[in-house]
Amino acid sequence: MEPTRNGHATLVDLLDRVLDKGIIIYADLIVSLAGIPLIGVNLRAAIAGMETMLKYGMMTEWDDRVRTWERQRIEARKLLTKPDPEIEEQTAGILPRTGK
């Protein structure tokens, strides 16, 4: 299998990287405050070409379902399998954030 950067989903991959990844500088000399998103969720979705989903309110429903699915999987992992410290450490950051 060869890796690809084609396909319409690649814009989403690009957004994920450019907006969420890379070095984040925390210092007084930066204009915008880290942690305060300049590109909101709705705008991101629009860029990724999901206006239709937003329009019909499907975005919220999907969001909820994904969070529930994630939460259940993480809980199930803890109950059913031996704790793997590496996975525990890495999944610590992917639970839905509260109060942002």
Add this chain to the structure above:
Amino acid sequence: MQNRETIETIINNMVMAPEEGRYVYCIADSAESVHLGKIGIEGNEVYTVPYNNICALVHKCNAEPYKSDDAEIVKSWVVSHDRVIETAWEKWGNVLPINFDTIIREVSSNSAEQNLITWLAGEYEGLRNVLQRVKNKVEFGIQISWDPRGVAQQIMRTNQEIQKMESEIAGKSKGLAYMHRQKIEGLLKQQMETGADGYFREFFGRIKQLVDEIKIEKTKKAENGLQMILNVACLVERDKSQDLGQALDSINNLENFSVRFIGPWPPYSFVSRG
């Protein structure tokens, strides 16, 4: 008098002129002081600001964030941001991408560019270490999804307990049959949870052995009714991804599974600290 006018002009310019900033795209493993042309956001001129044997790729801008409600405009910014990083990557082989909309400002009597250099100096060792860690490596994204319907059908067909319960439904009253169905559904859900976890561990384990670094990402909505059960970013040595490709092939060939293998990217996911 001329003097008073000059003083007023100077004061006006100081008060009215927007603060100057530097939009920073990435750090490159190079000491070159060059201009790369108008390849930046909004066609701005991109150039390097060197410190020791590294440099930052920047463009001059006002000290305020790029902000817009227009999806098309923001998309062009994001694309430009990545394009500058990829250009530097191609030119110098090793770069550390910086998060979007990072703009350095003036502080007291120090210009934005001075502040940038001060920051580079302070972070130099850390940046050098990361540059060394990602040298000659590229990032890939791997997303594995399954067809929940197909998997559910398979479980229904093969799980002994469910099979037993299905056979017990015949001859039950409507009410009891309904409750029985609920039980089967619960069992099916539980089996799928266990299954997803098991597959995650299995696939994660296989991938981990074939890459230098791996990071777990949030799963997202997959397409065509599929459900994403694994989403990772990994760092692999350039031109050494064949084994990984083969392993992903064998997963992709499994019934009910679908693999998305994307990249190569500059090491976006492997440069932030903490």
